[in-house]
Amino acid sequence: MTQLHLDQAQIDRARDSARRIAQRVYDEMSRFTTTTVERATLRLLGVDGVDENLVPLPNRVVSHLQERQLLQHGAASAVLGAMKEHGLSAMQVAEAVAAGTLSLNRPKNEAAARADADAQARSMCERIIRQRTQREARIKSVGEASLPWLYLIVATGNIHEDIVQAQAAAEQGADIIAVIRSTGQSLLDYVPYGATTEGFGGTYATQENFRLMRAALDEVGERLGRYIRLTNYCSGLCMPEIAAMGAIERLDMMLNDSMYGIIFRDINMQRTFIDQFFSRMVNAYAGVIINTGEDNYLTTADAYEAAHTVLASQLINEQFAYLSGLKPDQMGLGHAFEINPEMENGFLWELAHAQLVRQVFPDAALKYMPPTKHMSGNIFMGHLQDALFNIVSTATRQNIHLLGMLTEALHTPLIQDRFLAIQNAKYVFSTMKDLHAEIQFKPGGLIESRAQTVLAEAERMLAEIEEIGLPAAIGKGMFAEISRTPDGGKGLDGVVRKSDDYYNPFPKLMLGGR
């Protein structure tokens, strides 16, 4: 497609607003840590496993520190201090705490504990870098998928069945496999442990499940000569821990949004902003591509009326991402083809919107979501909606292409649904291969005007948010028509004001001294 005529100064103004909005949240929130940030820190320092009640050890240790009013100093130095004092490994410390045989205190020698923590953290960072290097090496040796990457979900609830489906999907042409998470996991304030075989609408995200799926995809990728990317959900009450687990197990992408949990899971907003910062930092360091969740707005709000909220949110997500060290090519900013199929000229509006997003974020790894909300049980009609989505995607050069399922309104995908979805996308992408370069928008026409309008509305919205602050904006239901308050929602009890001597070894290692 030729470019739409957009006012670059207007884009810059909108982006500047977003930067100040994000910075203000960041400045306010960096005075806090959370239970899950500390648990993630412990995981990165080597604590894993569960107690006899299946409570993860990182939870046990952090609760212990919280009870003893120590968490505000950061979990790292207390644990590292105990390791040195008792000659234990991190795991042994955690086990002892869980067994009640060890009580943690502030380290005798804070400086030494910090130095130890740094050393331990450095070795984890090296491990993560090795995974990152291995990803690059594998892509080089087995081969890289061509753009757009076809993204498919598996959601059987059973990791072993998921593997069967994921490998079949890869054989059929998937470039990315997302293991959908069980409903409800995002509200668990711990991460389940081990391989799991029961879940509803998805499979629990656990480190072992990550590992199993990673190995399965490496195997099938080698066979197919195409590196198959693995994705999971870095959202909910354990966002930072999932990021840590993903970094260790070489996940390639993570759903990771700055506001999704607040809006769609009623998770407390302070908690989310803090967790989000830490998790993104880990993702950035691990070379993970994050996927933001603006597409979700259009499942509750109308795709035409709320188009500008998607763009405004993307600009905010982008700025939060920069603050955590993510590069543009790690930003899978999300948007979606959620237009009502009964709307006259709906296709034109989707085309305008997708192209607008493409131009505002020329270097981002845009994630484009298929129709979901207006899919019905008429699978034949649904297959067509997906085809039109595929067309817009190729015409506007999206990067990460989630495949629409003809049975979206009915069930998580059956194996044949995925098969048909891939055929749909491959047909469209091939028969329209060069369409994007051949077709031009009429200057001043409906499509261009629509894009300009959406941009102007997004600019105005961001100016308003800058005025009142992001929490107030969310309070007003400016995103997805859902309103949340700063002190409402789940997980506020996990937010802890840092003491002045709070210590965490990772930010300086991962962000390079921020």
Added chain:
Amino acid sequence: MTQLHLDQAQIDRARDSARRIAQRVYDEMSRFTTTTVERATLRLLGVDGVDENLVPLPNRVVSHLQERQLLQHGAASAVLGAMKEHGLSAMQVAEAVAAGTLSLNRPKNEAAARADADAQARSMCERIIRQRTQREARIKSVGEASLPWLYLIVATGNIHEDIVQAQAAAEQGADIIAVIRSTGQSLLDYVPYGATTEGFGGTYATQENFRLMRAALDEVGERLGRYIRLTNYCSGLCMPEIAAMGAIERLDMMLNDSMYGIIFRDINMQRTFIDQFFSRMVNAYAGVIINTGEDNYLTTADAYEAAHTVLASQLINEQFAYLSGLKPDQMGLGHAFEINPEMENGFLWELAHAQLVRQVFPDAALKYMPPTKHMSGNIFMGHLQDALFNIVSTATRQNIHLLGMLTEALHTPLIQDRFLAIQNAKYVFSTMKDLHAEIQFKPGGLIESRAQTVLAEAERMLAEIEEIGLPAAIGKGMFAEISRTPDGGKGLDGVVRKSDDYYNPFPKLMLGGR
């Protein structure tokens, strides 16, 4: 769509070649009549019905004249002479001939017989004009469908079941109903009689079936507030008779091609050209829109390689149509979306071709056919091929839009196949309503270049045909890769050289003195 840059002089040259090609065939063929032209003439003069062996009376009379070496003078004056001499109606003459109680001769008073024939013919012409007027009045009173007209087939083999399906189709959105003809009817050298309930892959075309379906569509059209057009096949060995029946029963459209029978039914070419001229004259007079059959070429030849043969044939069909008095808006020149779905950029080539045809024939009522050849038993994939066809159709503003069936490779349409086809088209046409005006072709791009190439190839092909003559071109297999010779094929025995005093009252009435 904006216009492609095409060389108008090149178009003019191609059209001039086609004019000379058609004129030459016309000049050679107007020295002949055929058995079916004479039978059609008799039908228009009021002969109908069958004998006890179900042989139609027009056939009995024409055979009788042929046996008596009288056919070369034209059937009209012999019959009219006998009417006057014996005080009989046309039907009574035919019955008497069939019963063997009357032998026809040259009329005693040739001039009087001709005058009677003229009078009788004039009253039939008035009847046809009344049907034409009624069509216009009905369109005005019940309402006209919006463009493109959705064209659906019914093909149960049973006229009563066809009516059920046709009315259901109209309710679902069809603007045009085509009653597909039984396989094999085109090779019958007579037209079956009465309502029929057995056919294979279609229902016999009979005057009674025409009448029943016309009434059913008038009824449903009134209910829906939309005049529903009726189509049948004016092809095969009885082309002129079908035209006559259609004119009488107010059919609105007719498949009527100058070469289809030659190429696809191996009907003798002389026979076809003569029959074609007469049938088109009747169609023109009755206000019928003809549909030509170039789409069929691409069922045997490749859609990409043979694209120019379609254009060349359309130009020839156009010139033949002018010779018979058809106006551009009665010319449903045919083309088709028959590209191999596995061909890279295939959609672009189809877009180029459809737009080329649109621009070369700006005033024609273009008939655009859906994918058929590359449809497979994978109905889900087929539904998508049909959607892409729908897109090209609306983007290039076609007039008569045949609906593609997801089960094309399997069976004549089930009621649900039609239902889904209409949903497909309506969705595309609505969601892309103004796309045609919004999207422009890149100047000098792949699409434009492709259109220019096809045009150039068509011009070259027509120049070559002009050189060697149309019969020789057909002999060389230049259309559809099928070769036919001037004396080969079925029906040559029905070609009769006109005597110098050959008389037929219709051309001068219908063409206004040509």
Added chain:
Amino acid sequence: MTEQWVKPYGDTLGDGRVQLSFTLPVALDETTKEGAKRLAAMMGIDEPALAHAEDMGRGFSFFIVYGLCRHRVDLASLHVVKPEYEVLDKEAINRLIADKLGRRMVVLGACIETDAHTVGIDAIMNMKGYNGHKGLESYHGMRAINLGAQVDSEDLVARAIEEQADVILVSQVVTQKNIHLDNLTRLSDLLEAEGLRDKIILVVGGPRISHELAKELGYDAGFGTKTYAEDVASFVIHEWIKRGAA
């Protein structure tokens, strides 16, 4: 009652034509194809024709079958369980509530347990409503309290007691592995345990919910796709009146 037998219809009355698609967990070969046809035959499909058979890789094959269904059903013999009430408009409902209750009816709504799909319950409860049909919040005869997503059954029951609810409306959208059955049973058991079941009109809705299923689970009614606030409200006031009469 006169019988009314029907059969699937393709292009001729009684032809029985149906379309079928499925996957078999085996690689494609002649035997698998025969197996696919055999399965169709076991379903009572005469002349099953494999319209399409395609290998999906990794030992899976996809099939599309057309054929003639031998079965027929007598529609006249079917007894369809559906809530019996007349759909009224907002005014009429408000008037009935005023008449019969003499106070506002308290309606509690929630998406229970792990289910977070609120769009459906919002469509019924919230002011805005759905497709131009205003929600229960807009009925001045009702006090409509929407608790939103992922509400624990315990919390819902506690709240029902607190608010002296007349009606509980629950939404269940996720049905994978039949999780909705567990959730719904759990709620009604809790209400039973609190001795509230008879006092409260208990209604469930969602795209895969039928009235029949709701009744089986001991609910008073079930509503599927394309339900509007007035449908539920009409049922509820009707049910209230019926209970009063009983």
Added chain:
Amino acid sequence: MTEQWVKPYGDTLGDGRVQLSFTLPVALDETTKEGAKRLAAMMGIDEPALAHAEDMGRGFSFFIVYGLCRHRVDLASLHVVKPEYEVLDKEAINRLIADKLGRRMVVLGACIETDAHTVGIDAIMNMKGYNGHKGLESYHGMRAINLGAQVDSEDLVARAIEEQADVILVSQVVTQKNIHLDNLTRLSDLLEAEGLRDKIILVVGGPRISHELAKELGYDAGFGTKTYAEDVASFVIHEWIKRGAA
């Protein structure tokens, strides 16, 4: 033989998930919907869910159903009728013909009776072939005569006598109202009547033709979609050798 039971597979081994669509010749209402589910149940579909139900106007309704197929089939128990031969390449076939016949094999091809779909028979017979697989005309061991469309069975048999044909290849594409069965039976009866049936290898092909059907009709083999010249040629020479041996 060890049993190999299979069931349709959706997302869990043994779940039996299938998709179904059909029309009922009645207007849509709750009873019709129930009827649709009942039909699915009669087919052995457990938990039939109406994914979609839509009125089509004029007393027709369209249904899409998903459910769990109760049936399973033991693949190991199936005996698939298929022509037994090894597919050879052109060279090998030509060599075998030279060896065993010592002359060119005469192959007559036609689309018989009302059927005018020549693309299939052309794909097998003509020089050009199909999808890069050359047709029988290109086999120097064969004299391939393609009579084209709508050939009367009588004419075909007469020509077979005249040419001393070894093989007749017929194509049947139109199958509506089973017209192909009539046509094919007619041809084989005529050959029988002429006493030619045993002398000639008789093969039929077309998109809806299976080997099983061909055998039932008394043909030597049947070929469906995606057949190439070498498949037929391999069968034919194999059959010739087998007959010689017998």
